[in-house]
Amino acid sequence: MIFLHRHRWATPYLLLLPGMAFLAVFFLVPTYYLANTSLQSGDLFSGYVFSWAWENYTDAVTRYQAQFLRSLQYAGLATLLAFLISYPLVYWIAFRGGRWKNLLLLFIIAPFFVTYLIRTLAWQTLLGDEGFVVQTLQTLHLLAEDGRLLATSTAVVAGITYNFLPFMALPIYVSLEQIDQRLIEAAEDLYASRVMAFLRVTFPLSLPGVFAGTLLTFIPAAGDFINAQLLGTPHQSMIGNVIQSKFKVIADYPEAAALSFVLMSAILVVVLVYARVLGSERLTG
């Protein structure tokens, strides 16, 4: 005990050591290996060897531009949709939920408790050409007679939106929940109508949550391949599908690794631009 007390400075490091060592070995080292792999060349039969093969990157960028763009586009769209759906919802819970808040919140994370694949399969059932959603929409003439939902980009985006919505909703909820009610009263006291009070006070104050939510939604969405695979067609395949197939089907590991890195950088760029646009200072305020 005395030892612990005397060496108080060491305590944080002792606490960090096991976890950080684990992350270092199983996150940083793999990243290094991935980087290494991405610069290898060769083929499955003769083996892949490290050779500064930057062409893997040029290849990745040029050949799969469409999928990259589509991934960013779908992820962006899904993020936007998730935001539009979840913001009013969590706003309602945070400000109208009263005693039931925690219970209502439970409904938001409910999808998490049904295995990812199962809920995506449920979407398949729901959106099936003979399913009731399509039939209803067709009866209402919102969808052409020969129209379909499954195997369209609509389905893929809807699936992605659905699967990552809780990631958007929870941080926004947290930031809304933390807003001091008196600030809204103060705004109304200063002649802001409810709408203005929302626009000028509530919304700006919830931006940190929106920021966190968009990142937590956008990042996994951009790398997803399940939704495109189960709900889409070749026209909807995303970069995640390509990486997946390079790893598991074509066994072209260097190319797959290069694609992974390009994906990470693309996400990083989008995130940085986004942070810049939103203004990082406002976020901390």
Next chain:
Amino acid sequence: GGGGGGISAQTGAGGASTEVKQQLADTLVFANWPAYIDKKGSSRPTLEKFTAETGVNVKYIQEVNDNEEWFGKYQAQLSQGQDVDRDIVVLTDWMAARMIRLGYVQKKDKSAIPNEANLVEALQNPAWDPNRDYSLPWQSGLTGIGYNPKFTGGPVTSVEQLLTDSKLKGKVTCLTEMPDTMGLVMQAQGADPTKVEPAAFDSAIDMLQQAVDSGQIRRFTGNDYLQDFPAGSTWAAMTWSGDVAQLQSDTPGLEWVIPDDGGMIWTDNMLIPTGGDVFTASTYMNFVYDPKVAAEIEAWVNYICPVEGAKEELAKIDPSLAKNPQIFPDEETLAQVKLFDAEAADNTDLKEKFQAVIGV
């Protein structure tokens, strides 16, 4: 690899190196495709019979959903010469060829498989394993067209129709297995899939690409077309013969045909991966090459049986099945189907072209 990693598929330590000990192991681990062996309730009669006869327990794993996927999963371990804890795995011709080429499999103990004599003649000498030193067919199958007349309104009998008939737009699926899809398309263009010419392949790719671009083809599937038919999402598709019975139970009225321009035939082969117990595996191979056992499996699986004499045995169990040309194809049927060029099937260039069409 040294100097900082990388994965490579250097030839494994397998091959025919070690002496085979003639002693049965306690357990046989058998990796197979789903729904590819006889089943009664929750028991598997032929496997139980094997256990009863030899005392070897069978651990049956339905883990092969896709050749590539299975290969991808174990490639790393196999390339390092590691045991993957599988005594038998069933893979399609071209993948079996790849496994052998990479040295990821062991030679059978032929002395333990006298029943190999029952192997149908047509399958005895594939180019990639001329003496069947490593492999033994499990089942063969045909690739053709399945369609649901309820929706299509009439028969769909050609690949041409499948890929261009606007009535079917968006309700057609093709297979992610390149040899199947490309084999059918190439035949539709009058090309020969047994010996793939790059130009013919490219032209078939173009045709397929057009069908994808026009929205005719909804998506590419493994045997998950099985669920698209009953859901009504798919009206006509490239499908495998053995699934017809299956499809018909979920989608009454479903029809299956060999396309006018010709279908494909393929074989799934039993292999003994590195680390597998050769003697036990060989003993099991011998067991299933007993026509009686083969017939029993066939009665449930409905693919094409590679075992001579099984037809007769099956006739004793279910005469109507024995007459089914999809299970015991007659000469006429066999004349309509071709085997895809095994080398082309594993050609990275061609594969990438095909992958590009299917979107990845």
Next chain:
Amino acid sequence: MAVEERVEPSATSGGEASAPDVRLESVTKRFDEVVAVDELTLEVPHGRFFALLGPSGCGKTTTLRMIGGFEEPTEGTIYLGDRDVTGLPPYKRDVNTVFQSYALFPHLTIFENVAFGLRRRGIKGENLRKQAIRILELVQLSGMERRKPRQLSGGQQQRVALARALVNSPRVLLLDEPLGALDLKLRKEMQLFIKALQQDLGITFIHVTHDQEEAMTMADSIAVMSDGHIEQLGSPDDLYERPSTPFVARFLGVSNLLEGVSNGDGSVRLDDGTVVRAPGAQGRQGPVAVGIRPEKIRIGRTDENALSGEVKERAYIGVSTQYIVSTPQGPISVYVQNSEAGAAAVHPGDQVTLSWSPDSTFVVDSEKARSE
């Protein structure tokens, strides 16, 4: 914006002194079972510094929030000037509020905080800038425009909150314990500052507090609240010198209450038999309590009313020395101002006589009689 709908443009608010700025007519507010405000009737004339004083939970904040429009009364009517505003939302009322914890917008600069109300009323450009700058000068915060609230000290934040409300020249400014979060020194400073500001501007201030010293220093009129109703309303010295209930006597400063029986001729026989003169008891019969403030009691027999006892405690607090003297009537507090350095002092254990002038007494209902 809401500008045309505003109850009365602020320009005229200084005009007619006739109608009171704020009027509550038997206003009741119930939260489920709790009656927070109970048939309260109240008028606040124009230009007044009005304090709502009372213990925690007596309904001060609720009253203020109803005036501000943040709560709707369960019953009763609220007028601003002569207009009924009972159902109007806050942004349609010509009052502004300084919230207890300031409620400054953390994401906006000081300037934008102050400009918030102006912008909502459509004021723009140079006009806006001028008004905001002027009010920031008034609260001595020039040069802080670009800071964010968290970069200011408590007292400075307080002044921003004032500026943000005052810049709108409201008819009435509501302040809910605006100094509660400040430390003693700063609180004293801000009391003077706010008082001076009110005098300069001539706007009606309604100030909620539970600190009686604060209310007395700042307000012209004080309403002492208890349990949702007003116990007494008057000027600070009215309330202090002539409290009308034991509650007010105790809540505003320290009171020694001596129980006794009045015979109606201005003298009261205390429970121990002593008779004291109390002009306030004139005309009252029966049990009463005679009140006397600690600072009005002298040590030594120098006046008409007297009691003897023993000094129990002595506490030196700089300005004055406070004694507790135990008498047959119970413990009595006495404050002696330390007007002379080292003034002769009595000590615990000393026997002393306490005396006070009859004019310094007040009379309230006996608490014993009440509780019996």
Next chain:
Amino acid sequence: MAVEERVEPSATSGGEASAPDVRLESVTKRFDEVVAVDELTLEVPHGRFFALLGPSGCGKTTTLRMIGGFEEPTEGTIYLGDRDVTGLPPYKRDVNTVFQSYALFPHLTIFENVAFGLRRRGIKGENLRKQAIRILELVQLSGMERRKPRQLSGGQQQRVALARALVNSPRVLLLDEPLGALDLKLRKEMQLFIKALQQDLGITFIHVTHDQEEAMTMADSIAVMSDGHIEQLGSPDDLYERPSTPFVARFLGVSNLLEGVSNGDGSVRLDDGTVVRAPGAQGRQGPVAVGIRPEKIRIGRTDENALSGEVKERAYIGVSTQYIVSTPQGPISVYVQNSEAGAAAVHPGDQVTLSWSPDSTFVVDSEKARSE
């Protein structure tokens, strides 16, 4: 447990009054660049109620935390009795702390909170129960044993915090603004309660506060801190009547400081030419400030030292009335105790003469001279 290792068993702590209970020897504490405590030397004798008083950020809490063992001094030595405890962890020191926000364990009942320290020293069963019950009686919380802290009011929580510390019979009890979170009324009550408790127990209390009135009411000795060092140390009236620096004069109560030049004979020529007598200036030459407390000034020329001016403000605060009088020497505060009901009063605008006795003055360094 740690019981054998404790610095000194509490039983003997009342024994020898020779060594001071707490001694700090040129203790310095630096946080990165900030010097929180600067070469502080201090002795607290046994049985004393000792207050550390000073403005926010002057290092009071840091000093207390070093005594408690929560911070280690950058330099210097700390003794408890005659034992050097500088490097020892809190659980090896015979002191206990009452934290500002009480720091009661929310997951434990009141009983378990109080028993926590006893259990750590291996006390069990009936013995433990008796001690805990006894101390809870002492702080008037019998019957609350089974409650959780959040089920108690602020004042009750305060008393639990006291009980939890006192049950261990520490050599010294440290209190860091223990009353800061309570409201005025309750704060006054608890001041008396804690003071009485200390007198009963005879344990040394070190009490940190920035409220000078609190310090003056409660403490025997006060150390006024500023910027990490002690400005002046003494009894409350010492500090109040004879502050030795302008800082102390201003921090403890209100002081009127009149700048002037002393000629060494006990009289000071003020800047406007007036000469006032100030015995404290005897023997001092050059610029000084003469201090005089507002309550020591009379309105009217009744004493030797006098100044004339005009009444600017008047505030009635019940006990007294406070005036600000503007004079050639600057504004001067004057307090008049309201000893008589409706005592004759002066009003803003009136010209008055202020006077005070030379004995009521004190002399400190001139601030002007200092800043120049």
Next chain:
Amino acid sequence: MTTAAERLPARRTSGLLVRALRFVRHHLLTVYAMLAFAYLLLPIAVVIVFSFNNPAGKFNIVWQGFTFDNWLHPFNSPDVQQAVTVSVQIAALSSVIATALGTFIALALVRYRFRGNGATNLLIFLPMATPEIVLGASLLTLFLNNPLGVLPPLGFGTVLIAHIMFCISYVVVTVKARLVGFDRHLEEAAMDLGANEVTTFLRVTLPLIAPAILAGALLSFALSVDDFVITYLNSGSVVTFPLYVWGAARTEISPAINVIGSAIFFIAIAIMLVNVLWQWRRQPKGAV
């Protein structure tokens, strides 16, 4: 103020229009919220409803008829049972380990000021900011290379490692969020009362942060049970429940999958519900 406005009936004609508008506005938001809930819960409802389906063939896609059989025999195939068992084992192990490691990190980050704080935070954030496929892929390259030859072959061990890895960050974030509000004086008070570092941790810190730790553990468990992508890449020959669903879905969608999916859902909801109710009890209505 919304509460007051909502509870009171319109009392005054002057404010009637305003009130009506306000009511509609509240109503709109509520309707929107209900629709959003429907969107969230519809697929779950489908999963649950189809767990009672009695499909004619192997595909539980078209509604055929109601039956309880699926619930009576959820493990009709030994493969399902084994997959579920593996999933639960991995989830239990990985959540325990990740929670322990993550809690320590969170403690260090919140409690201590130390050099390398920024780098630590970054290393916590990065795994969350990396798409799963990339995480899975890079881990796969590591396991394939097996640098010192000490790593297990692809299988149970590698899946466990992968799950622990991606759960740690989430645990750190969850526990940290609750630790920030933790009053440090409580620990000082314990030490002041004679408790050494270890006793303080066990008697004061641990009981108080237990809810946070539990939340972290539940989150890890949920993430682990649900993970497909990373597991898919690193599983070797072991089959977790999601992998089973993935494989099985190609040839057979049995109601058993729905039954297990629904069961996981119900169990999770029940646990959360108990937690919510427990918190209600701990903070009775009137308490401050």
